[in-house]
Structures are given as structure tokens and as C-alpha cells.
Amino acid sequence: MTEKLQRSTIEPKNPHLHASRRSNLPHVPGIRVGDYIFLSGMTPVDPQTGERSLGPIAEQVRTTLSNMRHMLESAGSSLDRVVRVHVVLADISHMADMERVYREFFPVDPPARTVWSMQLRFGNGCEIECVALAG
Amino acid sequence: MVAARKIIPPPGAEPAAVGSPPPASLAVKGGDFLFVSGLTAVDLKTGARLHGTTASETRQILANLKQLLEAAGSSLDRVVKVNVLLHSMLEAPNMNDVYAQFFPDPPPARTVCGARLPDGAKVIIECTALA
Numbered sequence: 001m002t003e004k005l006q007r008s009t010i011e012p013k014n015p016h017l018h019a020s021r022r023s024n025l026p027h028v029p030g031i032r033v034g035d036y037i038f039l040s041g042m043t044p045v046d047p048q049t050g051e052r053s054l055g056p057i058a059e060q061v062r063t064t065l066s067n068m069r070h071m072l073e074s075a076g077s078s079l080d081r082v083v084r085v086h087v088v089l090a091d092i093s094h095m096a097d098m099e100r101v102y103r104e105f106f107p108v109d110p111p112a113r114t115v116w117s118m119q120l121r122f123g124n125g126c127e128i129e130c131v132a133l134a135g
Numbered sequence: 136m137v138a139a140r141k142i143i144p145p146p147g148a149e150p151a152a153v154g155s156p157p158p159a160s161l162a163v164k165g166g167d168f169l170f171v172s173g174l175t176a177v178d179l180k181t182g183a184r185l186h187g188t189t190a191s192e193t194r195q196i197l198a199n200l201k202q203l204l205e206a207a208g209s210s211l212d213r214v215v216k217v218n219v220l221l222h223s224m225l226e227a228p229n230m231n232d233v234y235a236q237f238f239p240d241p242p243p244a245r246t247v248c249g250a251r252l253p254d255g256a257k258v259i260i261e262c263t264a265l266a
Contacts, residue, residue: 034166035137035165035166035167036138036165036166080140081140083140083163083165083168083170084163084170084263085159092251092252092253095253095254102158103158106158106159109142109160110157110158110159110160111159111160111163111170112159112161112162112163112171112261113158113159113172113173114172114173114220114259114261115173115253116173116220116250116251116252116253116259117250117252117253118248118250118251131165131170133137133138133140133165133166134137134138135137135138
């Protein structure tokens with residue numbers, strides 16, 4: 001294994017979900033390297049318009065995880081290839097609401113996960129990032 | 136060939152209690168790495184939360200982590216990166232005193248943050264290790 005690993009950028013098929021480009025932020029949606037895909041922290045964005053979608057926390061989590069599924073599938077991976085998730089909530093008291101929706105997306109053999117709360121930008125109620133296996 | 140993904144079952148756990156399945160796996164092996172969930176201080180056998188001081192929760196978590204890694208065929212000296220979340224950064228020295236007893240020299244890379252933690256936890260520790 002002397003071959004040098006290369007990294008490539010992951011882009012969503014739906015351009016509305018390219019949040020960093022729309023907001024001119026200095027990061028890409030994700031990077032693929034070797035066996036792994038590293039996604040940036042994702043926040044609730046309406047896939048129809050690309051605008052922030054800040055409803056009740058359950059809806060924000062559903063929108064974010066649905067967009068994460070799109071991002072992974074755009075890269076040829078899927079939610080069931082996710083190995084690690086970080087869920088950051090603006091308010092830790094939203095834990096139960098987040099959990100209820102989260103289970104819908106990872107019903108069996110869920111990934112490793114850590115949940116905490118800290119300040120988020122733009123009024124977002126959640127930000128979710130993951131590491132997945134490619135392919 | 137795509138990398139294999141394997142769920143690591145909790146070591147020494149009793150058969151799953153009746154009820155909904157846990158929302159996260161304790162650890163997942165993917166490719167060359169083992170991804171371990173953010174652990175809180177629990178009794179590994181029963182899953183019961185063990186609320187204590189920052190020092191006692193750190194000790195419980197790292198003892199569980201050691202057992203979990205070894206059950207998965209890895210170990211503390213194969214850990215590459217640790218993230219420690221504390222309910223208060225004022226408690227960092229109390230965590231460090233215990234932490235230093237568990238990892239070999241040189242210890243893994245690490246980040247420590249203060250954050251609001253779920254379920255009244257004082258400490259959460261997650262890591263990535265070589266499988």
C-alpha cells in the first residue's frame with residue numbers, strides 16, 4: 001500500500017442543497033478519501049428552495065437527515081453505510097424530539113453517535129455531520 | 136471492493152431488554168477503523184446510568200471503553216483520536232487526572248470541549264481507534 005490516497009469533493013445532485021456554495025462559505029459539502037466519506041455539518045435546508053427551513057425541531061431534524069441521505073446517495077453511498085454521527089442541538093431539551101425522528105432514519109444497526117448542545121449559527125436548531133463508508 | 140461495516144455488540148450485556156432498540160450502536164467497525172459512540176457513565180451489564188462526579192464518571196467511561204475496545208479486538212493503545220465533552224471546563228483537571236491513568240505513553244490525539252450534555256451527564260467520551 002504505497003499508493004498515495006487522493007481526496008475528491010462530494011456534491012449534492014440537488015444544487016439547492018449545496019449550502020456552502022449558496023452562502024459562500026469556505027468548505028465543501030463533503031470529501032471522499034479511500035474507503036471514507038466525511039460530510040460537513042448539515043443544517044435544515046428546504047430542498048425545493050435552498051432556504052433555511054426552521055420549523056419545529058422534529059421537522060428540522062427530519063429535513064437535515066433527509067438532505068444527508070441525498071448527499072450520501074449523490075456520492076454513491078447511503079444512510080446504512082454511515083459509521084459515525086455527531087448531532088449538535090441548539091437546545092439540549094430537544095433531545096427527545098430529535099431522537100424520535102432520528103430513529104426513523106436509522107431503524108436497524110445504527111451508527112455510532114454522540115449528541116451534545118452548543119451555540120449554532122443562523123437560528124438553526126440542529127446541525128448534523130457524519131462519516132460514512134464509500135460505495 | 137467496498138469496505139465492510141460491522142456493528143460491535145456491547146460486551147457482557149444481558150439480552151436486549153424489551154422495548155425500542157437503542158438509537159445508536161456502541162461501536163461500529165468500518166474499514167480499518169473502529170468508531171466508538173460518545174459514552175456516558177453506565178453499568179455495561181444493565182445499561183443503568185451511574186451519575187457521579189466528573190472524576191468518577193470519567194473512570195467508569197474509560198473502564199467501559201477499555202472493555203469495549205478489547206471485545207472488538209482493539210485496545211486503548213490503538214486509539215488514534217479522542218473527543219471529551221465536559222459539562223464544565225472548570226472540571227477539566229478532574230477529568231485529566233483520571234484520564235492520564237488509562238492511556239499509555241504516548242496517548243492518543245485529543246480534544247476537550249465544554250458543552251451542554253444530555254441526560255445530566257457530566258462527561259461524554261468518544262473515540263476513533265484502529266480496528
